[in-house]
Amino acid sequence: MSERVLVKQLQAREDGPVSVSGWVETVRDQKKVQFVILRDETGAVQLVNPATRPDPEATDQDAAALALTALISALSTGTFLTVTGELKHDERVKLGGVEIKLASLDIAAAALPETPIAADSGLDKRMDWRFLDLRQRRNNLIFRVQTTLEHAMRTYWIERDYIEVHSPKLMASASESNAELFSLDYFGEQTAYLAQSPQFFKQMAQSAGFGKIFEIGDVYRADPSFTSRHATEFTSIDAEISWIESHEDVATMQEELLQFAIQAVKDKHGAEIEELFGLEIAVPRIPFPRIPLAEAREIVKARGYDIPRTDGDLDPEGERQISAHVLETYGHEFVFITDYHPEIRAFYHMRDPETGLTKSYDLLYKGVEITTGAQREHRVDVLEVQAREKGLDPAHLAFYFDFFRYGAPPHGGFGMGLARLLMLLLGESSIREVTFLFRGPTRLAP
Amino acid sequence: MSERVLVKQLQAREDGPVSVSGWVETVRDQKKVQFVILRDETGAVQLVNPATRPDPEATDQDAAALALTALISALSTGTFLTVTGELKHDERVKLGGVEIKLASLDIAAAALPETPIAADSGLDKRMDWRFLDLRQRRNNLIFRVQTTLEHAMRTYWIERDYIEVHSPKLMASASESNAELFSLDYFGEQTAYLAQSPQFFKQMAQSAGFGKIFEIGDVYRADPSFTSRHATEFTSIDAEISWIESHEDVATMQEELLQFAIQAVKDKHGAEIEELFGLEIAVPRIPFPRIPLAEAREIVKARGYDIPRTDGDLDPEGERQISAHVLETYGHEFVFITDYHPEIRAFYHMRDPETGLTKSYDLLYKGVEITTGAQREHRVDVLEVQAREKGLDPAHLAFYFDFFRYGAPPHGGFGMGLARLLMLLLGESSIREVTFLFRGPTRLAP
Numbered sequence: 026m027s028e029r030v031l032v033k034q035l036q037a038r039e040d041g042p043v044s045v046s047g048w049v050e051t052v053r054d055q056k057k058v059q060f061v062i063l064r065d066e067t068g069a070v071q072l073v074n075p076a077t078r079p080d081p082e083a084t085d086q087d088a089a090a091l092a093l094t095a096l097i098s099a100l101s102t103g104t105f106l107t108v109t110g111e112l113k114h115d116e117r118v119k120l121g122g123v124e125i126k127l128a129s130l131d132i133a134a135a136a137l138p139e140t141p142i143a144a145d146s147g148l149d150k151r152m153d154w155r156f157l158d159l160r161q162r163r164n165n166l167i168f169r170v171q172t173t174l175e176h177a178m179r180t181y182w183i184e185r186d187y188i189e190v191h192s193p194k195l196m197a198s199a200s201e202s203n204a205e206l207f208s209l210d211y212f213g214e215q216t217a218y219l220a221q222s223p224q225f226f227k228q229m230a231q232s233a234g235f236g237k238i239f240e241i242g243d244v245y246r247a248d249p250s251f252t253s254r255h256a257t258e259f260t261s262i263d264a265e266i267s268w269i270e271s272h273e274d275v276a277t278m279q280e281e282l283l284q285f286a287i288q289a290v291k292d293k294h295g296a297e298i299e300e301l302f303g304l305e306i307a308v309p310r311i312p313f314p315r316i317p318l319a320e321a322r323e324i325v326k327a328r329g330y331d332i333p334r335t336d337g338d339l340d341p342e343g344e345r346q347i348s349a350h351v352l353e354t355y356g357h358e359f360v361f362i363t364d365y366h367p368e369i370r371a372f373y374h375m376r377d378p379e380t381g382l383t384k385s386y387d388l389l390y391k392g393v394e395i396t397t398g399a400q401r402e403h404r405v406d407v408l409e410v411q412a413r414e415k416g417l418d419p420a421h422l423a424f425y426f427d428f429f430r431y432g433a434p435p436h437g438g439f440g441m442g443l444a445r446l447l448m449l450l451l452g453e454s455s456i457r458e459v460t461f462l463f464r465g466p467t468r469l470a471p
Numbered sequence: 472m473s474e475r476v477l478v479k480q481l482q483a484r485e486d487g488p489v490s491v492s493g494w495v496e497t498v499r500d501q502k503k504v505q506f507v508i509l510r511d512e513t514g515a516v517q518l519v520n521p522a523t524r525p526d527p528e529a530t531d532q533d534a535a536a537l538a539l540t541a542l543i544s545a546l547s548t549g550t551f552l553t554v555t556g557e558l559k560h561d562e563r564v565k566l567g568g569v570e571i572k573l574a575s576l577d578i579a580a581a582a583l584p585e586t587p588i589a590a591d592s593g594l595d596k597r598m599d600w601r602f603l604d605l606r607q608r609r610n611n612l613i614f615r616v617q618t619t620l621e622h623a624m625r626t627y628w629i630e631r632d633y634i635e636v637h638s639p640k641l642m643a644s645a646s647e648s649n650a651e652l653f654s655l656d657y658f659g660e661q662t663a664y665l666a667q668s669p670q671f672f673k674q675m676a677q678s679a680g681f682g683k684i685f686e687i688g689d690v691y692r693a694d695p696s697f698t699s700r701h702a703t704e705f706t707s708i709d710a711e712i713s714w715i716e717s718h719e720d721v722a723t724m725q726e727e728l729l730q731f732a733i734q735a736v737k738d739k740h741g742a743e744i745e746e747l748f749g750l751e752i753a754v755p756r757i758p759f760p761r762i763p764l765a766e767a768r769e770i771v772k773a774r775g776y777d778i779p780r781t782d783g784d785l786d787p788e789g790e791r792q793i794s795a796h797v798l799e800t801y802g803h804e805f806v807f808i809t810d811y812h813p814e815i816r817a818f819y820h821m822r823d824p825e826t827g828l829t830k831s832y833d834l835l836y837k838g839v840e841i842t843t844g845a846q847r848e849h850r851v852d853v854l855e856v857q858a859r860e861k862g863l864d865p866a867h868l869a870f871y872f873d874f875f876r877y878g879a880p881p882h883g884g885f886g887m888g889l890a891r892l893l894m895l896l897l898g899e900s901s902i903r904e905v906t907f908l909f910r911g912p913t914r915l916a917p
Contacts, residue, residue, distance in 0.1 A: 029714055046714045048680060048878050066632075066682030066713075103878035107714075134849050136878035156874055159679035168681070172635040176625060186512075189618040191706045191889070193908045194640075194689055197916040209655040209665075212695060212912045219655075226908060229917070233605035234494060235614070236512030243640055243688065249658060260637045267512075268475055268492045268553075403580050424917045428602055432494050432549035432582035443637070462639045462672060466658045470643040471675070471870045 027109060033067035035112060035123045043112040043125060045070060048160065049104045049136070052097065059097045062120070063108065066165065071120050072108060074127040096130055103136030103157065148457060155462055155471060163301045167459050170294050171447055175241060177289035178262065181282050187237040187264070192226035194219055194243065198421045205248040219245035222440055225425045227265040228373075228401055231436040232428045239264040241443070249466045253455035254393060254445055258464040262446075265438030272384045275398045275437045276361050279388065280311045283359070287450065304452045307358060313388075314355050317364040321347045338369045345392035361386045372411040375400040388439075391449045398439030405429035473555060479513035481558060481569045489558040489571060491516060494606070495550045495582070498543065505543045508566070509554065512611065517566050518554055520573040542576055549582030549603070594903060601908055601917060609747045613905050616740050617893055621687060623735035624708065627728050633683040633710070638672035640665055640689065644867045651694040665691035668886055671871045673711040674847055677882040678874045685710040687889070695912045699901035700839060700891055704910040708892075711884030718830045721844045721883045722807050725834065726757045729805070733896065750898045753804060759834075760801050763810040767793045784815045791838035807832045818861040819854060821846040834885075837895045844885030851875035
């Protein structure tokens with residue numbers, strides 16, 4: 026068997042014998058000549074075969090040629106196969122300027138003739154058949170972009186001596202509130218909960234003297250949310266660092282990280298993203314704009330939108346409005362909203378003794394919140410008071426408070442959903458489009 | 472506030488004012504002079520302070536000096552603090568040849584005076600207080616090694632155009648057998664199961680035309696296993712590739728991967744591992760030795776060990792014996808055992824039509840199995856027969872069989888536990904020592 030050549034390598038290769046493997050995208054079975062478009066993970070190429078049709082009047086037809094023609098006529102879309110043939114450069118061939126004249130065709134696994142989805146199938150139907158949906162070039166690109174994005178972030182951190190951790194997702198206690206938790210029987214002895222975030226454990230790493238850590242791992246939310254921005258299970262990107270002076274140190278790291286990672290995506294996939302998603306990746310300049318929440322609300326109001334929420338926070342339309350303002354005023358797609366009131370923040374956010382506001386931020390990207398970041402309260406006495414204020418049961422949090430009883434550095438960090446970032450980066454309308462296999466309240470398969 | 476300097480930067484720095492942050496490892500509170508060993512994530516440094524003790528007969532004692540002395544006398548181990556002082560190089564100081572003469576000391580969070588664990592505490596006790604246990608230099612190194620190991624593996628793959636995926640851990644069906652599965656209520660509508668491995672979904676990526684993929688993510692095993700090699704939740708390293716000719720292609724990739732990653736660990740941490748673990752990292756040469764299972768059993772028998780298992784597989788002692796043989800004969804710490812009978816392999820392992828044996832391998836490292844790899848059966852009719860042979864319910868596997876009905880390439884891959892690899896690499900006796908927060912049947916906290 027000759028060695029497999031990737032489709033993307035064909036253009037640079039000299040004419041001659043070649044073997045490629047992939048799946049059938051289309052078949053044009055004309056009377057005199059047959060064309061197959063074969064796609065692999067790197068591109069698509071045209072295969073051509075002069076048809077040899079059974080002729081009752083001919084006496085010396087080539088049996089192999091007849092068989093090959095019949096095999097191609099019977100090919101169904103999606104069939105995976107290996108072909109050998111003669112590579113020929115021909116500038117008239119639109120698809121890459123090359124074609125392969127078929128010599129042999131070896132089917133690895135034939136597809137059923139009826140494909141259950143089409144290019145214009147609805148999202149839910151496509152998710153039912155996600156493995157077919159993912160064969161589209163555009164969807165394949167999403168996950169190559171994700172790979173580059175993640176690897177760039179990890180590289181940024183590792184070059185700066187961060188430690189990568191994998192915190193357990195099975196927990197004995199609820200991490201923040203019981204409302205959104207999946208629970209399960211743990212060896213008939215205990216109830217275990219699925220982690221909503223690695224929050225407590227990434228803070229534990231600070232008490233453990235790890236200094237700077239990151240984690241990219243799955244988390245679980247049992248709230249029945251059906252928006253285009255929420256998932257029941259998603260990959261969370263988390264970082265936590267010691268010896269900060271305020272949340273500003275976290276924000277500075279995060280904006281550098283995002284600039285670095287988006288630059289890497291643009292460098293590697295910019296042209297292809299422009300072709301398939303019709304958008305140019307904008308690498309954000311740093312620093313990102315920062316706007317205190319109260320000021321952001323004033324700006325949104327001045328733009329004619331009265332936020333109906335009474336708790337002082339922004340709502341989704343308010344987030345879109347302030348982002349529009351930032352884009353118009355500063356030409357920037359990101360904005361940090363700062364100075365949130367403790368009432369609308371988690372109990373462990375540190376408070377500024379002068380203003381009484383939390384040392385925290387939300388990061389908005391193209392009008393959508395992608396991150397909450399904060400300095401954490403590391404003084405256990407203050408932390409306990411703040412937990413009680415929120416009505417949390419100190420008994421459930423005892424293990425967490427312990428992390429701060431034996432010394433702890435000032436620290437802070439952020440959490441960010443991978444799919445949400447990717448959705449916005451590629452201008453997609455739903456995280457379902459950018460998740461390998463989405464999980465939602467009514468979606469647990471395949 | 473002056474900028475924080477890391478301890479590892481002190482040696483190369485000129486004498487003069489400096490600020491460091493970390494935690495108190497020890498205090499020697501002598502009458503005339505006080506010494507504090509302060510550790511941060513990069514090393515330890517000696518702080519020194521000439522004691523100023525209250526003298527009832529003195530009339531003009533320096534109040535600040537008195538306060539600083541009292542503060543140091545009251546310091547408890549583990550307290551996190553920032554100090555400023557004068558850096559001074561002094562070759563008589565054993566710890567790095569530098570010390571800092573204290574000027575000020577700012578406590579971030581004081582530790583309770585009684586530390587619940589000591590250096591000689593038992594493993595279970597240390598796990599109860601894992602965040603304190605992790606402050607040990609040796610434990611810190613484990614996770615820096617893990618970070619380097621993982622990053623090297625990802626880099627190896629990404630340089631070869633692999634796609635990184637995050638498959639869902641919530642599944643509607645059991646992946647292989649129901650015996651070892653955690654189940655949970657999914658929105659009151661369905662039962663969800665926690666994935667034991669990403670097996671089915673990494674195969675799905677092959678049908679999706681992804682070509683080559685990897686995943687590093689958590690998986691769950693509900694079997695009550697208490698060995699030093701098993702965990703209820705662990706990080707699994709998985710890869711799966713298309714268009715292979717046999718499991719040999721998988722083995723070749725895995726040995727290159729391991730050589731590359733272990734070389735990276737040796738380059739970055741070799742000296743420190745030698746100092747703290749007393750072992751020299753051996754970078755394995757490739758190819759690793761390969762021994763068919765039947766031959767391995769003969770060799771073990773000839774060494775005087777009669778494997779009591781009747782199913783034809785090796786047992787743990789058999790694995791140690793064959794590894795000892797390989798080390799003695801070939802000077803190699805790794806060995807692939809090949810040609811397993813279908814009865815002791817998963818239903819989806821492809822079988823060799825000539826021998827009837829599976830196209831699969833186990834990889835042993837220092838006497839312990841760390842991987843099962845295989846070519847998978849991609850022909851759905853054969854796959855269904857093999858599942859039925861194992862007594863599996865085709866209805867539960869319908870979603871999986873679908874992955875192969877619409878075309879699929881020949882493919883294969885492997886799975887490998889991160890902690891088990893790390894345990895063996897560092898010569899540790901239990902995966903509990905090398906897991907950030909271990910989860911076992913009786914261990915769900917902290």
